[in-house]
Amino acid sequence: MTELTDRYLFAATRSLPAAQREELSRDLAERIADTIDARIEAGASTPDTAERDALVELGHPAALAATYSDRPLMLIGPRYYLIWKRLLVFLESFVPVTVAAVAAFGMVIGGAGWEVIGQAVGIAITVAVQLAFWVTLVFAFIERYGASTGTDVDEALSWTPDQLPQLPEVRRPHRRADLIAALVWLAIAAGFVVWQQFGAVWIDGERTDVPLLDPALWSFWLPYLLVLLALEAAFAVWIYRSDWNWANAAVNVVLNAAFAIPAVWLFVEGRLLSPEFVELVQPHLDADAQWVLSVIFVAAVVGVCAWDCIDGIIKAAKGGGRGTLDFPGNRSVRSQSQV
Incomplete structure (x- = not known):
């Protein structure tokens, strides 16, 4: 089998339970091989184009998988x-x-x-x-x-084998981009923590010396935050080198909790923002507006951290990154190491 066939098998089986995935992959691989041989023997395709023609003949992998897995696409009808x-x-x-x-x-x-x-x-x-x-x-x-x-599904969706997803690999190119983005974001966050101390409020177009966060937090909580950002950077590098697993997902939950709990607690206690900053903005906000902004802040902190935790757990459940599926012909390093 070539990579094109492997990609077709991956696309057809990636949404199936593991128990069905191997059987369907094996059956599909045999059917594709038989279709290729039949087209060559009948003269319908040349050896160079037989594989691609066979995949076109089989049609959209999602539709084909539905017929194999006893999950017919019948909510609307198989055509649409x-x-x-x-x-x-x-x-x-x-x-x-x-x-x-x-x-x-x-x-x-x-x-x-x-x-x-x-x-x-x-x-x-x-x-x-x-x-x-x-x-x-x-x-x-x-x-x-x-x-x-x-008009069938393939024609309506303009499906061709060129649209097949790439095979998952343990060292996927997107992971380097994820690492760079994470490190840049953490560097910006750390820089902002220091920068805001020298003034983060503009009045009449001019910057003042009013900080956003309470300077009293430098006694512990702001250094704690900088250390936490450094740990997040080290964790991002670790994920790049080792990929996601259940242990790493647990560490990710701990890191998110270590940020969210103190941030929400300090905000609710009125210790997060500097008194000067609160004094400047409070006259411009009524009680309802202050309440709405408070709810939005807490919901944003909790929501972002919860989403990051869930994302890590899902990646761990899928075997790392976007998920590594085992099927005949998978050339990923992880799949070969399990053989």
């Missing part, structure tokens, strides 16, 4: 299921959030208080449900009453 799924995921990824953000902005301008958060969440959920319903209804109507044009 993948098109419906792609469109729905695309729309749901940004439409509800965008509508909720615009609505929340309008309510804040209109003088709404902290209740804007609950209303925005309700709007986002309502839009998401309505979007799913109407998109599904339109596709169901097309499926049942639309004229048959003979």
Whole structure:
């Protein structure tokens, strides 16, 4: 088998449970080999093009996997299921959030208080449900009453073997970019902690000497934060060298908790921001605005840290990075080491 066939097997089996993945990979590999031989013997393809032609003949790997795994694509119908799924995921990824953000902005301008958060969440959920319903209804109507044009899934999605995903590798190129981005971000964060101490507030276009964070925190908490950022940098390098596993995911949870818990506690206690900064901004904010900003800050800290923890756990569960799947022909170093 060549890399093109390996990529097809990976695309067809990556969403299946491990128990089904190996069997389906083996069956598909045999079917692809038989199709290649049959096309060459019949003169339908040359030896150079037989593999690509065989994959085109088999069709979209997701649709083929559904027929093998007793999971028929029948919510809408096999003809339009993948098109419906792609469109729905695309729309749901940004439409509800965008509508909720615009609505929340309008309510804040209109003088709404902290209740804007609950209303925005309700709007986002309502839009998401309505979007799913109407998109599904339109596709169901097309499926049942639309004229048959003979267009199949591959034609509608313009699928070709060139769109097959690359095989997962233990040393994937994106991991170096992830490492560089993490180190740059941590360096910026550490630089900001020091820089803000010399003034982070502008009045009438001129920078003042008012710090953002309380200078009293330099007695312990700000040095603690700088040490924590250094540990995060070392952890990012470690992940680059060793990849994700359950131990690393646990360390990631500890590091996030070590940041989130003190940050939220100091903020709630009123010890995080400098008194000078609070004195400057407080006259411009009423009680409701202060409450909304407080909730947003706490939710942002907890949400970002929780997301990072979940992301690490998911990567560990998948075997590292974006996940390394075992299937016949997988050329990844990890797969070969397990043979």
